[in-house]
Each structure stands twice: as C-alpha cells, then as structure tokens.
Amino acid sequence: MSEVERARGLVGVAGVWSRRLGWAVADSWVVARRYLTHLVRKPDEVVGTLMIPVLAVLLFGFVFGEALGAAMGVGGDQYRDFLMPGLFALTMAFGIGNTTIAVVSDVGRGVVDRFRTLPMAPSALLVGRSMADVVAALVDLAVLVGMGLLIGWRWHLGVGAALAALGLLLLLRLAFTWIGIWLGLLVRGPEAAMKFFALVFPLAMVAETFVPTEMVPGWVAPVAEWNPLSATVLACRELFGNTVVTGQGWVAQNAVLMAVVWPLVLLAVFVPLSVARYRRLSR
Amino acid sequence: MVADTAILAQGLRKGYRGGKVALDGVDLRVGAGTVHGLLGPNGAGKTTMVRVLATLLSFDSGRAWVAGADVVARPWAVRERIGFVGQYAAVDEVLSARRNLEMFGRLYHLGRRRSRSRAQELLERFDLVEAADRPVRTFSGGMRRRLDLAAGLVLDPRVLFLDEPTTGLDPRSRGQVWEMVRELVAGGTTVLLTTQYLEEADRLADRISVMDAGRVIAQGSPVELKERVGGGRVEVVVGRAEELGVVAQVLERMAGAPPSVDVDTLCVRAPLAGRGAALTKVVRALDEAGLDVEDIALRRPTLDDVFLGLTGREGEEPGDVGGGGSW
Numbered sequence: 001m002s003e004v005e006r007a008r009g010l011v012g013v014a015g016v017w018s019r020r021l022g023w024a025v026a027d028s029w030v031v032a033r034r035y036l037t038h039l040v041r042k043p044d045e046v047v048g049t050l051m052i053p054v055l056a057v058l059l060f061g062f063v064f065g066e067a068l069g070a071a072m073g074v075g076g077d078q079y080r081d082f083l084m085p086g087l088f089a090l091t092m093a094f095g096i097g098n099t100t101i102a103v104v105s106d107v108g109r110g111v112v113d114r115f116r117t118l119p120m121a122p123s124a125l126l127v128g129r130s131m132a133d134v135v136a137a138l139v140d141l142a143v144l145v146g147m148g149l150l151i152g153w154r155w156h157l158g159v160g161a162a163l164a165a166l167g168l169l170l171l172l173r174l175a176f177t178w179i180g181i182w183l184g185l186l187v188r189g190p191e192a193a194m195k196f197f198a199l200v201f202p203l204a205m206v207a208e209t210f211v212p213t214e215m216v217p218g219w220v221a222p223v224a225e226w227n228p229l230s231a232t233v234l235a236c237r238e239l240f241g242n243t244v245v246t247g248q249g250w251v252a253q254n255a256v257l258m259a260v261v262w263p264l265v266l267l268a269v270f271v272p273l274s275v276a277r278y279r280r281l282s283r
Numbered sequence: 284m285v286a287d288t289a290i291l292a293q294g295l296r297k298g299y300r301g302g303k304v305a306l307d308g309v310d311l312r313v314g315a316g317t318v319h320g321l322l323g324p325n326g327a328g329k330t331t332m333v334r335v336l337a338t339l340l341s342f343d344s345g346r347a348w349v350a351g352a353d354v355v356a357r358p359w360a361v362r363e364r365i366g367f368v369g370q371y372a373a374v375d376e377v378l379s380a381r382r383n384l385e386m387f388g389r390l391y392h393l394g395r396r397r398s399r400s401r402a403q404e405l406l407e408r409f410d411l412v413e414a415a416d417r418p419v420r421t422f423s424g425g426m427r428r429r430l431d432l433a434a435g436l437v438l439d440p441r442v443l444f445l446d447e448p449t450t451g452l453d454p455r456s457r458g459q460v461w462e463m464v465r466e467l468v469a470g471g472t473t474v475l476l477t478t479q480y481l482e483e484a485d486r487l488a489d490r491i492s493v494m495d496a497g498r499v500i501a502q503g504s505p506v507e508l509k510e511r512v513g514g515g516r517v518e519v520v521v522g523r524a525e526e527l528g529v530v531a532q533v534l535e536r537m538a539g540a541p542p543s544v545d546v547d548t549l550c551v552r553a554p555l556a557g558r559g560a561a562l563t564k565v566v567r568a569l570d571e572a573g574l575d576v577e578d579i580a581l582r583r584p585t586l587d588d589v590f591l592g593l594t595g596r597e598g599e600e601p602g603d604v605g606g607g608g609s610w
Contacts (some may be wrong), residue, residue: 025393030389038377041418113436114373118336119362120390282341 024121031128032135033114035102039136046096049142052094053087057147060210068211074244077152082244084144085154085165085236087208089229091140092155092173093204097197099133103184106191112281122176126274130177137173141166156241165239168259172232174265179269185277208233212245213252225249228266231258288348289315289442289473290336292566295345297331297497305331306342313475313490314458315441318468320488321477322590327494329477330370334443336475337367348472350441366435366443370450372427373434376420380411380430383419387437388494409463425456432463445468445476449483458459461487481587501593509584511592517555517565520548520578527551530576531566537561555581 039046060068060081069079106112115125155162187193206220207229213221224230234255237243251258290313297306306328313319321329334340336349338358346353352360374383381402388398409429416507419427433442445464449457464487468474478484484491485505493501493508501508517538519530527544534553535543542553555561555605562581569576 026392027390030386032384034378037382041377109376110371111375112374113334113339113369114367115389115390117362117367118340118387118390119359119364119392123547124390126432282339 020121024123024127027124027266028131031124032131035129035132037131037134038102039139046139046143049091049094049098049136049140053091053144054147056087056090057083057151061151071215072212072245078244080151081242082237084148084212085240085242086207086233088141088169089143089172089207089233090204090209091144092137092232093178093229094167095133095137095140095173096176096183096200097193098136099129099177099180100184100187100193100196101190101235103129103181104187104190107185108189111185116281122278123275124182126278129175129181132176134170134174134209137170141169143231153242154240157239161239161241165236167178168232168239168256170262171227171260175228175266175270176260178267178274181271182274182277185274185281203227204229208209208237209245212247213249214245214247216244225251228262231255231262234258287315288319289313290319290347290349290475292332292336293345295332295335295342295347297335297340297342304497306335306345306517308345309494309497309499311492313473313498315473316468316471316475317489318464318487320484320491321475321494322479322481322484322491323477323494324479326496328497329494330446331497332494333367333446333475333477337365337444338362339367364437364441366429366438366440368435368443368445368448370446372431374419374427374430377418379416379418380422380433382405383414383430384433384437387434391438393437401437405436408434425452425459428452428456428460429463432460436467440472442473442475445474447477447479449478449480457483481585481590485585493590495594501589508589510595511527511589515555515584516582516588517553517562517582518578518582519551519565519569519576521551522549522575522577524549526574526576528576529572530569533572533574534565537565537568 051195052255057080061083062076065076065079065083069076072079072082112125116122155165183193183196191214206224207215207227208224209229213224213230216224231251234247234252235258238255247255292309292311295306295309295311296304298304309328309332311319311332321332323329324373331340335342336347338354338361341355346355348354349361350364352364354361363433374380375386384402384405385398389395389402391398393401405522406412409432411430411433412424414422414426419430422430427585432445432448435445448464449460452460461483464476474487476487488505490504491501491508492499501511503511507599517534519534521530522529524546527546527549530551531544532541534551538553538555540554542551544551555565562579566579569579
C-alpha cells in the first residue's frame with residue numbers, strides 16, 4: 001500500500017468515525033429531548049426530587065438550625081449558610097432515583113426494545129438519558145439557589161467561584177446519572193428500584209451534608225469523609241465562601257481536587273458497567 | 284440469498300442460562316411480499332425467533348438473513364430495513380402520538396422535515412389525526428396498538444415483525460389490525476407475525492410454521508395444514524342414548540372410519556370428506572334408518588385440529604383474550 005493510499009484510507013476511516021460520532025450526538029440529543037419533554041409535561045418528577053431538600057431546608061435550617069448551629073458554635077444564620085451547599089449536593093444524589101425508575105420502566109415497557117431495532121447509535125439511549133438528567137439538575141439547582149437566597153444564604157466569593165461550584169455539582173450529578181442508569185438496567189422492576197433507593201438515602205446523609213465530619217462518631221467519620229458527596233459539599237462551601245467551620249481532614253484540605261476526581265472515578269466505573277449491562281439485553 | 288426470499292434462517296439455536304432451549308435448530312424461509320405466521324403456545328419459541336431476526340437477541344448457532352443482510356454480521360443494515368412491533372406497545376406514554384412518530388423518524392435519521400411529514404402521513408393512514416396531539420397515556424388499547432404499528436412503519440420497512448399484534452385487543456381493533464396488515468402486504472411489505480390465535484394465522488398468513496418447544500413441527504399454507512388432518516367432521520346429536528349405536532353404525536358406513544361416541548352430550552362424531560353433498564347423504568341415511576336427530580353439523584377443520592393432531596394438545600380459542608396461560 002502506498003503512502004497516498006494509506007493516507008486516503010485513514011481519511012476514509014476518520015470520515016466514517018466522525019459521521020458516526022455526529023449521528024451518536026444527534027441521536028442522543030433526540031433521546032434527551034424526549035426525557036426533557038417528560039419533565040415539562042409531568043413536572044411531578046421535579047417536584048418529587050425537590051421535596052426532600054426543600055423540607056430539609058425548613059427542618060434542618062429552622063427547626064434544628066439553632067441547635068445544630070449551637071453545637072458547631074455558630075448561630076442559626078451561619079448554620080443555614082453552611083447547610084445550603086449540603087442540600088445542593090443531596091439533591092444531586094436523590095436524582096439517582098428518577099434516573100433508575102425512568103430506565104427500569106423503559107426497559108419493562110419495551111420502549112428500549114424499539115430503540116434497539118432502530119438504526120440509531122446504541123450509545124444514544126444511555127447518553128441521552130444522562131444529558132437530560134444534567135439539564136434537569138440545572139432546574140433543581142435554580143430552584144434551590146432561589147430558596148437559599150430567600151433564607152439568607154449567599155455566595156461570598158464572586159460569580160466566577162459560584163459558577164465553578166455549580167459546575168462541580170453538575171459534574172457530580174452526571175456521575176450519579178450513570179449509577180442510576182446502571183441500577184435501572186440491573187433491577188427488574190420499579191419496586192426493586194425503590195429498595196436500592198433506600199440505600200442511597202443513608203449514603204446521602206452520612207456525609208458532610210448536615211454536620212461536619214468532625215461531629216459524627218469516630219467509626220462513621222471515615223465513611224463520611226470519603227463519601228463522594230462530601231468532597232463536592234466541601235468544595236462548594238469553599239467556592240461559595242460558606243466556610244463557617246473548616247474541616248481538618250485530607251479530603252477537606254483538597255476538596256476541589258476531590259470534587260473533580262470522585263465524579264471522574266465514578267464515571268470510569270459506571271459508564272462501562274452500564275454499557276456492558278445494556279449489551280447484555282441481547283443475551 | 285435468493286432475491287424473492289425476505290427472511291432466511293438456517294438451524295437457529297438459542298439456549299438460555301439454566302439450560303432452557305428456546306430455539307432448537309429452526310429453519311425458516313419467508314418469501315418476499317408474503318405474510319408468514321409463527322403459530323404455537325407460550326414458550327414455543329415464537330417470540331425468541333422474532334427477536335433474533337429483529338437483531339434484539341443473539342443466538343448460539345445457525346445463520347440468519349433479513350432483507351438481504353446477515354443478522355449477525357450487519358445488524359445495522361437489517362435495522363435500516365425492518366420494522367418491529369413487540370408484544371407491549373413500545374411508544375412513549377407522555378409524548379403525543381405526533382411527537383412519538385417524529386422522534387422515531389429522527390432516530391431513523393430522516394431529518395426534521397421528512398420526520399414531520401412522515402408522522403403526518405402515518406397519523407392520517409392510521410386514523411389518529413384527531414388524537415394526534417394528545418398524550419399517548421390517554422389512548423385506548425386499540426389506538427395505542429395502531430400508533431405502535433405506525434411507529435414500526437416510519438421507514439417503510441421491507442420486512443415487518445409483529446409479535447402477537449392483537450393480543451388483548453377487542454374484536455373490532457383486531458379486525459382493524461388485520462386490515463392494516465393486508466394493506467401493507469398488498470404494498471409489497473413482507474410480514475412475519477407470531478400469534479397464539481389460530482384464527483389470526485388462518486386469516487392472515489400465506490404460510491404458517493407451527494412451533495412447539497423451540498422447533499418447527501409443521502409448515503405449510505393454512506389449507507395444506509388443514510389437509511393434514513383430513514377433511515371435515517360431522518357431528519350428530521341425538522335425543523336418547525339408545526339411538527347412539529345406530530347413528531354410529533350409519534356414520535361408520537358413510538365415513539369409512541370408526542366414529543367417536545360421547546355419551547354425556549349424546550353426540551357422535553366422525554371424519555367426513557367432501558362438503559355439502561356428503562352431509563346431504565348423511566342426513567338421508569339417518570332418515571332412512573328412521574332416526575330423528577336433534578342436531579347435525581358439518582365442522583370444517585380448524586387450525587385447532589391441526590395443533591391437536593400435531594402435538595396431542597388442544598389449541599387456544601381465538602376468543603380467549605389474554606388467556607395465554609391455558610395452553
């Protein structure tokens with residue numbers, strides 16, 4: 001084969017791949033639009049996701065706020081400043097439930113079967129779902145930020161740092177969508193999905209969410225510290241300037257780094273797992 | 284692959300973990316532009332067969348081509364040429380009918396404008412224009428099924444797979460689906476359908492493969508399959524049990540085969556070749572024997588009889604909607 005022919009071959013291969021990639025992106029967007037339409041037509045999903053954080057703002061911010069603040073040696077106002085980034089991240093974690101249930105019911109209803117008989121990019125269904133979830137998370141965050149501003153929470157270090165914090169939250173959500181997709185492909189029905197969700201609940205709580213890791217019993221502290229959620233919560237507190245108390249642990253010292261590393265690790269694990277699981281549908 | 288063959292399968296085998304064999308060496312040839320029925324009870328392997336051919340399931344050995352493309356080597360090419368309508372309506376419940384069809388059009392890479400116009404065409408053809416912009420979850424079972432069929436036709440497929448297309452539908456919707464299948468085939472589409480309804484296969488299919496336990500146990504046109512169980516059957520119901528013996532004698536003479544006598548229902552049954560003329564002869568013979576029968580009927584063979592003859596088990600009555608478990 002001459003150099004010219006080899007070069008032509010490479011260009012041809014590159015052409016095929018770029019065309020495929022183009023279709024994969026276009027197909028994913030079509031799928032994502034489908035889920036986003038659900039969001040608009042059936043807003044109960046958004047409402048459901050926001051229910052717990054909104055209740056948590058009231059419960060932890062006001063009912064227990066003074067007590068928790070006192071335990072940390074700060075006032076209720078300062079505790080609420082401290083609390084909001086925890087609730088932002090908590091909402092990102094609770095989104096896993098929506099993802100799982102949507103995937104489970106698609107598989108169960110045969111919608112996935114139809115998609116699989118179409119000449120679309122096989123990855124588009126999963127990628128589209130995670131794209132839609134990240135957009136939905138943006139809506140969740142907008143509502144929660146609004147609520148935070150109402151109760152006196154502020155970002156103290158400028159818009160750039162605040163946007164960076166929101167970016168980290170969305171990155172965490174992106175990683176979590178793939179856990180949700182994997183679970184959705186793993187479990188058999190919505191009921192089983194709910195059981196898994198019961199596991200997510202404590203994991204979302206045993207973190208920096210409501211109280212600093214230093215305040216939980218010694219044996220849970222490492223779990224809380226190395227919970228992926230904690231890194232994002234700490235990084236957000238740092239970037240929003242909600243540093244009422246500063247953590248002493250290694251994760252706390254390297255929060256922003258870990259808030260990037262953790263989601264990437266989760267993606268590296270759960271994207272291949274989900275893809276493998278999706279392929280197994282044809283067994 | 285011969286040009287007039289739309290589907291060709293050779294020795295397809297598919298086992299599941301745990302040792303269950305879903306397909307046990309299935310051969311199938313479906314001529315282009317025909318309707319082929321896969322008939323059999325639950326668990327016979329019909330659905331597995333369709334899913335394998337529609338690139339949804341892998342298989343262990345054998346080869347298969349659909350619309351000229353190898354299912355394993357070129358699934359992509361197969362997907363561009365087929366439509367698939369599964370057992371459950373695979374449409375989005377939240378989106379409107381129109382948005383569903385447009386979405387599938389986009390995923391078939393028709394482009395925005397072509398997807399829109401195609402959706403409109405299909406809505407008109409399937410009588411869904413009025414409901415086009417309502418969410419699908421408000422649709423009746425029949426409407427949903429029509430939309431599901433429409434979604435399978437977005438690309439004008441060369442081969443359409445229908446997995447139990449009328450299960451759970453009322454008789455009117457079932458008739459509509461049958462009508463649509465006939466129209467499609469008239470337009471040149473090849474249809475492979477699975478059904479538990481003997482009547483459905485009889486009415487729609489040019490050829491039928493009867494499946495049982497992962498194997499094709501008989502193949503042929505509905506007429507051919509019926510001929511395998513012989514001609515029709517005459518049933519004579521008498522008023523008193525004493526008359527059963529005489530009737531049986533008369534029928535044995537006419538049919539040339541020993542009749543079956545059912546004492547409980549006072550009924551004598553015997554195979555009978557020929558149609559009306561043969562029945563007239565039976566009536567005359569009974570009359571000459573001085574018998575006054577309660578009822579006499581000529582039963583034409585059904586695919587039920589075919590299935591009974593092939594497997595020794597009863598088939599399912601077409602009227603038993605949703606009673607699939609009774610096989």
